[in-house]
Amino acid sequence: IPKRGIKSSKRCAVIGGSGFLGRHLVERLVDRGYTVNVFDIRQAYELPGVTFHQGDLCDRQALLLALKEVSVVFHCASPAPASDDRALFQRVNIDGTRTVIQACHEAGVQKLILTSSASVVFEGTDIKNGREDLPYAKKPIDYYTETKIVQEKLVLEACSKEKGFLTVAIRPHGIFGPRDPQLVPILIDTARRGKMKFIIGDGSNLVDFTYVENVVHGHILAAEHLKADSPLCGQAYHITNDEPVRFWDFMSQILEGLGYSAPRYHLPYTLVYGIALLLWLMALVLRPLIRIKPTFTPMRVALAGTHHYYSCARAKKDMGYQPLVPLREAIVRTVESYPHLRKGA
Ligand SMILES: NC(=O)c1ccc[n+]([C@@H]2O[C@H](COP(=O)([O-])OP(=O)(O)OC[C@H]3O[C@@H](n4cnc5c(N)ncnc54)[C@H](O)[C@@H]3O)[C@@H](O)[C@H]2O)c1
Numbered sequence: 001i002p003k004r005g006i007k008s009s010k011r012c013a014v015i016g017g018s019g020f021l022g023r024h025l026v027e028r029l030v031d032r033g034y035t036v037n038v039f040d041i042r043q044a045y046e047l048p049g050v051t052f053h054q055g056d057l058c059d060r061q062a063l064l065l066a067l068k069e070v071s072v073v074f075h076c077a078s079p080a081p082a083s084d085d086r087a088l089f090q091r092v093n094i095d096g097t098r099t100v101i102q103a104c105h106e107a108g109v110q111k112l113i114l115t116s117s118a119s120v121v122f123e124g125t126d127i128k129n130g131r132e133d134l135p136y137a138k139k140p141i142d143y144y145t146e147t148k149i150v151q152e153k154l155v156l157e158a159c160s161k162e163k164g165f166l167t168v169a170i171r172p173h174g175i176f177g178p179r180d181p182q183l184v185p186i187l188i189d190t191a192r193r194g195k196m197k198f199i200i201g202d203g204s205n206l207v208d209f210t211y212v213e214n215v216v217h218g219h220i221l222a223a224e225h226l227k228a229d230s231p232l233c234g235q236a237y238h239i240t241n242d243e244p245v246r247f248w249d250f251m252s253q254i255l256e257g258l259g260y261s262a263p264r265y266h267l268p269y270t271l272v273y274g275i276a277l278l279l280w281l282m283a284l285v286l287r288p289l290i291r292i293k294p295t296f297t298p299m300r301v302a303l304a305g306t307h308h309y310y311s312c313a314r315a316k317k318d319m320g321y322q323p324l325v326p327l328r329e330a331i332v333r334t335v336e337s338y339p340h341l342r343k344g345a
């Protein structure tokens with residue numbers, strides 16, 4: 001029998017709490033006096049005040065143990081976007097999210113905060129200052145995004161004031177910061193292989209890159225403002241640094257900060273996109289014989305060559321969101337956190 005109402009509002013669970021965003025979120029929650037249960041398929045660290053539950057989120061019984069006495073659940077688990085494994089995305093992001101919602105009901109959880117993605121509206125063409133009311137992408141850029149759309153719909157539709165179960169989705173974009181396993185490591189790996197010499201397009205496209213602490217701040221504000229009489233119920237919110245930056249300026253600042261040269265020569269967007277598409281098709285055809293993982297996938301080329309930045313006005317209005325760390329400071333902190341990726345290290 002669910003025991004809503006008698007639980008401490010500061011007892012929460014973070015599904016995916018061993019990951020990049022999840023761990024930053026856990027650390028901040030502990031600082032703010034929350035008691036935290038982490039649920040993840042792997043345990044990556046130990047922290048006073050945090051109890052680890054190792055398990056797969058598709059396993060309802062395992063989840064239930066981690067949700068006992070918990071009133072707020074943050075769901076920020078997902079397979080890595082680069083894995084490109086359609087069946088895995090379907091199983092974890094869609095079926096697994098259904099299981100999370102069911103387990104929340106059974107455990108009497110009051111609030112569910114989902115980490116979605118701003119890419120749920122991105123189709124590979126320009127988005128400038130996009131608001132949350134843009135339609136979901138009809139042709140999402142990859143399987144990962146396809147399943148993030150379904151996942152977000154599931155969570156938002158589960159919001160029920162009558163049942164005392166409130167949900168909200170946070171849509172970050174281009175999260176970066178210390179311990180990120182994706183953006184900076186892939187960028188530096190590409191540079192070390194001598195492939196970061198070219199700017200795709202004219203280099204003027206603006207993009208949101210969002211410092212991880214600002215994304216965490218947005219999640220906690222959402223949890224604390226999510227009430228039956230608040231506008232947050234069943235809504236999605238963009239959380240960005242509110243400082244769109246030229247994609248190639250951002251990449252160049254990270255590269256130069258770590259001692260690598262910034263790309264200088266320009267290549268036409270359509271040419272690079274065409275080559276990336278061709279390589280992707282070749283990799284698909286040759287898959288039974290040999291596994292090729294091209295660096296410049298059509299998805300990455302689209303992200304590198306178009307505008308995609310979003311308005312966070314709704315989060316400012318409904319939850320008083322303001323980024324805590326400005327972009328310049330965020331880049332400095334990020335570069336300093338990767339001494340092992342510095343040129344020559
Ligand atoms: N990194 C970004 O730029 C970005 C941008 C927008 C949205 N997001 C979303 O933010 C969330 C966190 O992303 P991240 O960058 O921290 O990724 P991450 O890979 O660092 O963390 C994901 C965590 O989920 C866990 N996990 C995966 N499958 C699981 C399962 N079946 N059961 C339990 N745990 C499982 C992993 O072990 C990992 O610890 C994801 O939902 C992602 O879609 C990320």
Ligand SMILES: CC(C)CCC[C@@H](C)[C@H]1CC[C@H]2C3=C(CC[C@]12C)[C@@]1(C)CC[C@H](O)[C@@H](C(=O)O)[C@@H]1CC3
Nearest residue numbers: 081117118119172173174175183186187190303304
């Ligand atoms: C090879 C170079 C052209 C670029 C090297 C950097 C890229 C690896 C990153 C640049 C933009 C990043 C990005 C994501 C992954 C890493 C990059 C492609 C996401 C697709 C990861 C999943 C998130 O949900 C997306 C989001 O909406 O925030 C990211 C978008 C930006």
